[in-house]
Structure formats: C-alpha cells, structure tokens
Amino acid sequence: MTTDFQLPAIDYQAISPLLILFGVACLGVLVEAFVPRPARRRVQLGMALVGVLAALGAVVLLAGTNVVTAGGSVTVDGPALFMQGALLAFGVVALLLIGERRVEPGGAFVAQPAITVGSEADQRQASAPGATEVFPLAMFSLGGMALFIAASDLLTMFIALELLSLPLYLMCALARRHRLISQEAAVKYFLLGAYASGFFLFGVVLAYGYAGSVDLAAIHAAVDTSQMNPALLYAALALIVMGLLFKTAAAPFHVWAPDVYQGAPTPITAFMAACTKVAAFGALLRVTYVAFERLAWDWLPVIGVIAVLTMLVGAVLAVTQTDLKRLLAYSSIANAGFVLVGVLAVGRTGASSAMFYLVAYGFAVLGAFAVISLVRDREGETTHLSRWAGLGRRSPLVAGVFTVVMLALAGIPLTGGFTAKFAVFSAALEVGEGWLVIAGVVSSVIIAFPYLRVVVMMWLSEPSESTATMVAPGLLTGTALGIGALAVVGLGVVPGPVLDLAHDAALFLR
Amino acid sequence: MSVLLAQGVEVTAGEAWTFWLLAPIAVIGALGMVLARNAVHSALWLVLTMLALGVFYVVQSAPFLGLVQVVVYTGAIMMLFLFVLMLVGRDAADSLIETLRGQRAAAVLVGGGLAALLATGTYRWLEGTPAAGLAEANAEHGGNTEGLANLLFSRWVLGFELTGALLIVAALGALMLTHIVREPGERLSQPEQMRARFAPGNYPAPKPGPGVFATSSSNTTPAKLPDGTASPRSISPILPIRELTAAEAADKETER
Numbered sequence: 001m002t003t004d005f006q007l008p009a010i011d012y013q014a015i016s017p018l019l020i021l022f023g024v025a026c027l028g029v030l031v032e033a034f035v036p037r038p039a040r041r042r043v044q045l046g047m048a049l050v051g052v053l054a055a056l057g058a059v060v061l062l063a064g065t066n067v068v069t070a071g072g073s074v075t076v077d078g079p080a081l082f083m084q085g086a087l088l089a090f091g092v093v094a095l096l097l098i099g100e101r102r103v104e105p106g107g108a109f110v111a112q113p114a115i116t117v118g119s120e121a122d123q124r125q126a127s128a129p130g131a132t133e134v135f136p137l138a139m140f141s142l143g144g145m146a147l148f149i150a151a152s153d154l155l156t157m158f159i160a161l162e163l164l165s166l167p168l169y170l171m172c173a174l175a176r177r178h179r180l181i182s183q184e185a186a187v188k189y190f191l192l193g194a195y196a197s198g199f200f201l202f203g204v205v206l207a208y209g210y211a212g213s214v215d216l217a218a219i220h221a222a223v224d225t226s227q228m229n230p231a232l233l234y235a236a237l238a239l240i241v242m243g244l245l246f247k248t249a250a251a252p253f254h255v256w257a258p259d260v261y262q263g264a265p266t267p268i269t270a271f272m273a274a275c276t277k278v279a280a281f282g283a284l285l286r287v288t289y290v291a292f293e294r295l296a297w298d299w300l301p302v303i304g305v306i307a308v309l310t311m312l313v314g315a316v317l318a319v320t321q322t323d324l325k326r327l328l329a330y331s332s333i334a335n336a337g338f339v340l341v342g343v344l345a346v347g348r349t350g351a352s353s354a355m356f357y358l359v360a361y362g363f364a365v366l367g368a369f370a371v372i373s374l375v376r377d378r379e380g381e382t383t384h385l386s387r388w389a390g391l392g393r394r395s396p397l398v399a400g401v402f403t404v405v406m407l408a409l410a411g412i413p414l415t416g417g418f419t420a421k422f423a424v425f426s427a428a429l430e431v432g433e434g435w436l437v438i439a440g441v442v443s444s445v446i447i448a449f450p451y452l453r454v455v456v457m458m459w460l461s462e463p464s465e466s467t468a469t470m471v472a473p474g475l476l477t478g479t480a481l482g483i484g485a486l487a488v489v490g491l492g493v494v495p496g497p498v499l500d501l502a503h504d505a506a507l508f509l510r
Numbered sequence: 511m512s513v514l515l516a517q518g519v520e521v522t523a524g525e526a527w528t529f530w531l532l533a534p535i536a537v538i539g540a541l542g543m544v545l546a547r548n549a550v551h552s553a554l555w556l557v558l559t560m561l562a563l564g565v566f567y568v569v570q571s572a573p574f575l576g577l578v579q580v581v582v583y584t585g586a587i588m589m590l591f592l593f594v595l596m597l598v599g600r601d602a603a604d605s606l607i608e609t610l611r612g613q614r615a616a617a618v619l620v621g622g623g624l625a626a627l628l629a630t631g632t633y634r635w636l637e638g639t640p641a642a643g644l645a646e647a648n649a650e651h652g653g654n655t656e657g658l659a660n661l662l663f664s665r666w667v668l669g670f671e672l673t674g675a676l677l678i679v680a681a682l683g684a685l686m687l688t689h690i691v692r693e694p695g696e697r698l699s700q701p702e703q704m705r706a707r708f709a710p711g712n713y714p715a716p717k718p719g720p721g722v723f724a725t726s727s728s729n730t731t732p733a734k735l736p737d738g739t740a741s742p743r744s745i746s747p748i749l750p751i752r753e754l755t756a757a758e759a760a761d762k763e764t765e766r
Binding site: 005006007029070072073074113114115131136137143144147155156159160162166167169170173174202228229231232 | 628663680
C-alpha cells in the first residue's frame with residue numbers, strides 16, 4: 001500500500017445535522033426489523049421528531065459558520081444553514097401530519113403496498129395500521145434535501161438529488177385510499193424524475209469537460225481561465241438548470257406536479273410542496289450564484305422567461321381547477337415562479353427575498369394540506385370544490401385557519417404571503433428587472449381569484465347534503481395546523497426578525 | 511491509422527479500430543433497447559450496449575471500471591433484471607395506444623432534435639482537444655484501481671458513504687412494494703397439506719404427462735384415457751388444447 005493516503009479533514013460539527021438525519025433514518029430501518037409491529041409507529045414517530053429537532057438544534061448552534069468540509073463536498077454557509085433550518089422546521093410539521101392516525105383509522109398510508117389493489121386481501125387491510133417504513137423514508141429524504149442545499153460540488157449534489165427523490169417516489173405510492181391513482185402518480189414522478197436526473201447528470205459531465213472539475217468554486221474560476229469552447233459551459237448550465245427546475249416544478253418542467261400532488265397521500269403532498277421546494281431552490285441558488293455568477297447576463301433573460309411562464313401558467317391553470325389538491329399544485333407552480341423572481345434579482349437582496357418567500361410559502365402550504373386532510377366523507381378525503389361549500393358554517397375554527405392560509409397564498413397584507421411577495425418584487429425592482437415584477441403582479445391578481453373563490457364558497461354558501469364533514473383534528477394535525485397558522489400570521493405582522501435573519505444569512509461562501 | 515494530436519497522448523491504431531468497430535454496436539444496442547416491443551429483448555439489447563461500453567473503458571486504460579461494468583452491471587444487475595422479467599411474466603408488451611394525438615411524432619422530432627444538437631455540439635466543441643490520457647493519473651498512486659480507491663476514500667468519501675444510504679432506500683422500497691406479510695395460519699403446515707392431499711375427492715398421485723403419439727408429442731396434446739377420451743389433467747391449465755387439423759386427425763394407417 002502506498003503511504004500517501006490521507007483522509008480528508010472532516011468537520012464533524014459542521015455536518016452534524018446531516019449525520020443526525022441519516023443516523024436516525026438508519027435506526028428507523030432497524031426499528032422496522034426488531035421492534036414489534038404494534039409499538040413501531042410510536043417509536044418511529046418519536047425517534048423521527050427527536051431526530052429532526054436535534055438536527056434543527058445543530059443547525060441553530062452552527063449559526064455563523066462558514067466552512068467547506070468533507071474534502072470539498074459540503075459547504076456550510078449562511079444560505080445553507082438558513083434553508084436547512086427552514087427545511088427542518090417544515091420537516092417537523094410534515095412528520096406530524098405523516099404520523100396522524102386519529103383522522104383516518106390507520107393513518108393516511110396503506111398497510112401493505114404490495115397487496116394488489118381491489119383484491120380480497122386489500123379490502124381486509126382497509127383499516128389496518130399504515131406502513132411505518134414511511135418514517136425512515138421521510139428521514140432519508142430530509143437528509144438528502146439538507147445535503148442538496150449544502151453540496152459544494154455537482155457530484156455530491158447529484159447523489160443528494162437521488163437521495164431526496166427516491167424516497168419521495170416511494171412515499172407517493174403509499175396512499176390508503178385511491179391506491180391506483182397514487183401508484184400512477186408514483187410511476188409518473190419516478191419516470192419523469194429519472195429523466196430530469198439524466199439531464200442534470202449530462203450537464204455535470206459537460207461542466208467537467210469545460211472546467212476539469214465538478215467543484216462549484218472551480219467552475220466559477222474556470223469561466224475566466226478555461227481554454228475550452230465556452231459553448232460547453234452554456235450547454236452544461238442549461239442542462240443542470242433544467243434538472244433543478246424540474247424539482248421546483250417550473251414551467252415548462254411542471255407537467256408532473258398536478259398529477260403527483262393529487263395522487264400522493266396528502267401528508268406527502270405537503271412534505272413535497274414545502275420541503276422539496278426549499279431544497280430545489282437552495283440548490284438552484286447555489287449553482288447559479290456560486291458556479292455561474294459570471295454568466296449571469298446570459299442566463300438572466302432565459303430563466304426570466306421561464307419565471308414569467310411559470311407564474312402565468314400556474315396562475316391561469318389554477319383558475320380552471322375544481323379539485324383542491326390540483327389547485328394547490330398549480331398554485332405551487334405559480335409560487336415557484338415568484339421565488340424565481342427573487343433568484344433572478346442576483347445579489348444579497350435577491351437571495352434573501354427568495355429564502356424568505358420559501359419560508360412563508362412552506363408554512364402556508366403545510367397548513368393548507370393539513371386542512372385538506374381533515375375534510376372527508378365516507379370515501380376518504382373530499383377534495384372537490386363543490387363539496388367544500390358551506391364548510392365555514394359547520395366548523396368555523398378550521399375553516400378560519402384555511403381562510404388565513406388562502407389569504408396568505410393570495411398575498412393579502414398582514415399575512416406572510418404579502419411580505420414575501422413584497423420582498424421578492426422589491427428585490428427585482430432594485431436590480432431593474434421591472435418586467436418580472438409586472439408579470440408577477442399580474443399573475444398574483446389572477447391567482448388570487450381561485451383562492452378567494454374557495455374562501456367565498458366556504459363562508460357564503462349554505463351547507464347542503466353534499467357538504468363534506470370536517471373531522472376534528474387530533475393532537476398531531478392540530479399542532480401542525482396551529483404552527484402553520486401562527487407562522488403565516490407571524491410572518492405577516494412581525495416579519496422583521498426572519499427578514500433580518502435571511503438578509504444576514506444570504507451570503508454564499510465560494 | 512494513428513492520430514497524433516497536439517500535445518496529447520497518441521490514440522493507437524488498435525484503440526481507434528476497437529472504437530469504430532464497437533461504437534456502432536453500442537448505438538445499435540441502445541436503439542434496439544428503445545425500439546424493441548418485448549421487455550426481454552430490450553434487456554438483451556441493453557446488455558449488448560453495456561458490454562461494448564465495458565470494452566471502451568478497458569481500452570481507455572480504466573480496467574477496473576471496465577470489469578465492474580461487465581461483472582456487476584451486465585453480469586449481475588441486468589441478469590437479475592432478466593430473472594425478474596421472466597418471473598413477472600414477459601407477455602406484458604407495451605400498449606401502443608396514443609392517448610394524446612401526435613404525441614409520438616412530436617416526441618421523436620423533439621427528442622431526435624435534442625440528441626442531434628447535443629451530439630453535433632459536443633463533437634464540435636471538443637474537436638481538436640488534446641487527449642490527456644490516464645497515464646499520469648494512474649501513475650500517481652501506482653495503478654488505476656489504487657488511484658480510484660484513493661479518490662473514493664478521500665475526496666469523495668462522503669458521496670461514497672451516501673451512496674450506501676441510497677442503497678438502503680432502494681432495498682427498503684423494493685421490500686415495501688413487493689413483500690406481503692403472511693398472516694399466521696395462512697400458510698398450511700406440512701401435516702395439514704398431507705391430510706388435504708389424501709382427503710377424499712383429491713387425486714394424490716402425480717398427474718399424467720401429455721400425450722406422446724406418432725402424430726404429435728407436443729405439450730399441448732392431452733393424453734388419452736383407456737376409454738379413448740382426452741385427459742384434461744395431463745396438460746397445464748394455462749396452455750390451450752391443441753386442435754388437430756383434419757390431415758393430422760386422419761387415420762395414418764399405422765393401426766393395420
């Protein structure tokens with residue numbers, strides 16, 4: 001053996017959030033193997049919550065760290081820590097929704113996904129306790145997302161992309177009701193996601209061809225020094241950004257979102273809408289700000305067109321939806337466009353406004369899906385708009401929470417949505433991207449219509465026979481709802497602390 | 511037929527010949543994989559492409575990668591995949607109904623366009639680039655495999671470990687989507703199975719084999735009982751009973 005082998009210096013404290021998340025995920029797999037079935041859910045849920053909170057604590061302790069570690073695979077800097085913190089906070093709320101079993105007997109997940117849909121055995125498992133493997137899967141996914149935000153080279157970023165996606169594909173297929181739609185959603189997401197990963201990987205190869213390295217910082221340096229044809233770099237940028245925009249569900253890479261959001265179990269839809277958005281935009285910010293900043297004048301118009309298209313497509317198609325989950329899917333597409341406006345205001349203000357927007361949007365969308373999981377009839381969740389008419393009269397409290405969340409998504413003042421939209425648009429104006437702001441305001445107006453229509457239907461219609469019932473939220477969903485509503489209002493009334501935090505954190509370490 | 515590039519490593523005639531012989535085969539395999547209707551044929555086409563790629567790696571002085579490509583990818587993963595296909599049943603051919611009109615034509619046009627753009631693009635952008643070769647990188651740690659190991663366990667150690675996490679997820683997912691837990695009592699014990707076998711109404715002896723006649727010895731030809739009627743027990747229930755043509759059924763005059 002040669003003697004020149006040296007382990008890279010690993011700052012274990014800096015990557016401790018990742019270690020905690022992956023450690024708990026692996027422990028969760030062992031729990032599946034060794035803990036008796038009836039006790040598994042409690043153990044898994046407790047362990048996952050403790051793990052995510054511990055990781056959140058580790059992120060808070062790391063505040064102010066600026067370090068590249070693990071041989072140059074991980075960058076722990078302000079944006080990484082801020083977005084990891086947001087991600088883990090959303091993770092806690094999503095885990096509460098995933099762990100809920102009071103609303104539906106057995107929970108939102110099927111007991112044995114391998115059993116053929118509609119068979120006799122499938123009917124027998126109709127109210128059997130749901131699969132607990134979903135907890136380690138969610139933890140692996142969270143770990144992958146936390147790494148995705150902090151990856152400082154494209155290869156680690158690719159591994160993190162796979163690590164966050166694979167559990168998501170699996171969890172999409174686990175719905176207890178409407179299993180065929182759920183499985184179809186999983187297959188669609190898997191096929192299109194694999195395709196997008198392929199684009200990303202091809203982009204990484206071209207970037208390596210240009211820069212001779214996959215390090216984001218090395219690519220940044222190579223923009224000036226490389227002797228290669230710059231077309232390689234442009235192609236690499238296009239393909240990498242395509243792969244990332246697929247995860248953020250930006251048009252024209254958005255087509256998977258409505259079907260997957262509708263088919264996936266509602267807690268997983270909430271998890272995807274809040275957490276995947278943060279992770280994907282974290283990576284997009286890092287790639288565009290760290291590696292390709294010197295090409296900003298080249299990618300600004302292109303991604304600008306994508307942002308306008310995303311906002312308009314999401315807003316216009318949201319108007320035509322009659323299913324609430326699909327409506328929120330199109331709304332998530334439109335919101336991806338709004339975050340892109342922040343990303344395009346290249347600079348500290350742009351990054352901080354995009355990060356703030358992600359926080360505000362994440363809490364609102366978690367609250368929205370928490371309410372959706374409560375509105376049911378004998379068949380399970382009822383997501384058709386007409387069934388929601390008059391719900392406000394029947395259960396004013398939860399309908400009130402939903403109203404607040406919808407107003408936040410519409411961007412009404414005194415909610416987090418307004419502050420976030422204001423931050424993003426003013427950041428774009430500051431750098432002179434007025435056309436993005438015009439498109440943003442127009443689509444905000446369009447998309448306010450479907451949100452307000454739901455609110456009007458809930459409060460101003462008389463309850464009829466077809467009105468669904470609102471199940472009383474259990475402790476877990478209740479807590480999730482409370483956190484969502486409080487955060488939405490808090491970010492609207494006193495946005496200062498989080499805005500300052502985002503602004504202080506918004507400097508990327510190269 | 512040797513190409514000497516400026517400042518680069520010489521591409522030997524053997525390497526060039528190997529490339530130009532195997533490259534079309536690799537592309538044909540890839541096209542065959544996409545175009546074949548039958549999943550087993552697709553898998554076999556892919557094996558062809560993978561083998562060709564394995565040879566490319568070896569020729570480009572990356573023997574470890576080449577061997578892994580052949581042994582692990584082609585030998586283990588693809589063969590396992592074939593086994594699964596065979597077990598699941600290989601009759602599941604693709605449905606060729608277009609749900610969106612004109613989708614296939616548009617997909618071929620756009621996909622082919624992108625492929626052509628990227629292929630011609632990479633060719634043009636990399637034209638005249640000197641080949642660096644692996645000699646220098648391989649010499650650093652005393653060999654190709656040693657150099658690879660050094661990279662995996664130093665610079666890329668985090669990615670290497672996380673690939674393990676990816677494998678855990680894959681195993682967990684495969685188990686979830688395929689494994690059905692048997693209820694206690696669902697599977698019959700050996701004495702119960704034995705009693706059921708000899709219970710009245712069941713036929714404990716082996717079933718008769720299919721008929722072997724001068725006219726036909728196919729698996730689909732039922733054996734004849736002593737009274738001349740066909741025994742349905744002698745052929746597998748999933749096989750259609752073979753209908754004899756008039757010529758086959760006619761007396762062959764062998765009885766005289």
